[in-house]
Ligand SMILES: *[C@@H]1O[C@H](CO)[C@@H](O)[C@H](O)[C@H]1NC(C)=O
């Protein structure tokens with residue numbers, strides 16, 4: 001496996017160095033299918049003309065090759081890219097967005113066999129999450145619907161047996177939930193108590209897992225909700241610059257519930273293997289010990305404007321921080337590439353307190 005020098009630059013005590021020497025050629029992961037929200041979107045929303053959740057303008061992408069704004073909500077690569085890269089040497093970044101594949105039929109088949117990214121910024125577990133704020137996003141349900149259309153195409157290329165094998169051995173990476181909580185905070189259109197809301201959310205998530213399972217998915221890499229109460233946008237809402245406590249509580253409850261859900265899911269459905277990343281704990285670990293993790297600013301957005309640089313989204317007229325690698329937040333909602341890299345390394349090779357019951361490198365090695 002190609003070890004890139006800059007992986008080491010962001011290594012903290014969290015990650016044992018030795019794992020980087022692991023040769024994952026033996027990990028039989030034919031493809032990676034990625035679902036979720038802006039933490040994993042690699043350009044989906046740039047294909048949605050009427051979506052307001054987009055990152056296709058500078059300064060987004062300023063540290064991406066050729067400083068291209070690709071639709072990633074980041075200064076560079078995002079967690080989906082960096083995890084794909086760790087999982088398999090063949091990936092320079094995440095597989096391409098589904099909607100980009102549809103536009104280029106010439107490369108459609110070749111690309112398909114290494115995976116697809118369906119993630120859409122602003123999307124959530126619930127079908128209408130993000131719709132009010134961003135007009136058009138592709139919900140997790142619709143993403144799974146898109147995946148179901150890809151399965152016959154894979155069968156068409158390699159035949160039914162090989163397609164079944166490819167689909168069951170592949171890793172299904174899902175990073176979603178934050179937008180559901182944001183919408184609950186802003187609209188509370190269901191008028192549910194926090195506990196009832198989380199229960200509703202988890203029931204919907206459970207149905208999505210079942211749908212993926214019925215389509216043949218077996219290996220799930222799940223990333224839970226980070227302490228969204230500490231993002232610059234929420235600190236601004238707090239008024240004193242502190243974290244918005246109620247949102248962090250929701251994020252913690254979400255994690256506990258999904259941990260129980262996945263335990264049950266893997267008991268009820270034969271052959272299910274999963275890794276659950278505790279994004280809450282990982283990120284809090286950085287916020288509580290910024291310097292140890294290489295960050296000197298954990299509350300201001302690097303790209304934005306006004307108080308905490310959180311009063312505006314990242315745009316070509318934004319104020320930009322000079323030292324992007326030392327910021328936890330790229331814009332008022334999203335982590336920098338440096339933070340995403342630390343998260344990817346922790347998910348990939350971290351201890352059980354961060355990712356349970358096994359880390360992503362172990363998930364990759366599981367034989368299906
Ligand atoms: C989006 O806009 C492009 C260029 O204007 C157009 O060709 C395309 O049909 C539009 N797509 C949708 C889904 O409206």
Ligand SMILES: *[C@@H]1O[C@H](CO)[C@@H](O)[C@H](O)[C@H]1NC(C)=O
Nearest residue numbers: 127128129131132135136139
């Ligand atoms: C999202 O909003 C649009 C326009 O407001 C509406 O046509 C569409 O049905 C909504 N979708 C969902 C899933 O609520």
Ligand SMILES: *[C@@H]1O[C@H](CO)[C@@H](O)[C@H](O)[C@H]1NC(C)=O
Nearest residue numbers: 105108109149150152153156
């Ligand atoms: C993929 O499958 C869909 C649904 O079966 C079909 O409509 C489409 O033509 C296929 N695409 C390719 C490139 O084979």
Ligand SMILES: *[C@@H]1O[C@H](CO)[C@@H](O)[C@H](O)[C@H]1NC(C)=O
Nearest residue numbers: 184185188190191192193194
């Ligand atoms: C949403 O409404 C319900 C019922 O009025 C209330 O109990 C709950 O606290 C509200 N949630 C938020 C986040 O405002």
Ligand SMILES: *[C@@H]1O[C@H](CO)[C@@H](O)[C@H](O)[C@H]1NC(C)=O
Nearest residue numbers: 238240241242243244245246
């Ligand atoms: C705002 O932050 C302060 C300081 O951390 C905290 O004590 C307070 O509870 C927070 N307020 C809300 C509404 O979360």
Ligand SMILES: *[C@@H]1O[C@H](CO)[C@@H](O)[C@H](O)[C@H]1NC(C)=O
Nearest residue numbers: 304305306307312315317318
């Ligand atoms: C950024 O904030 C400054 C001062 O608060 C203001 O003058 C300027 O117009 C803002 N720029 C944008 C793009 O919002």
Ligand SMILES: *[C@@H]1O[C@H](CO)[C@@H](O)[C@H](O)[C@H]1NC(C)=O
Nearest residue numbers: 019349350351352359361362
């Ligand atoms: C995480 O993965 C590595 C392999 O990359 C493994 O050696 C290690 O034991 C795992 N850590 C824990 C705590 O499970």
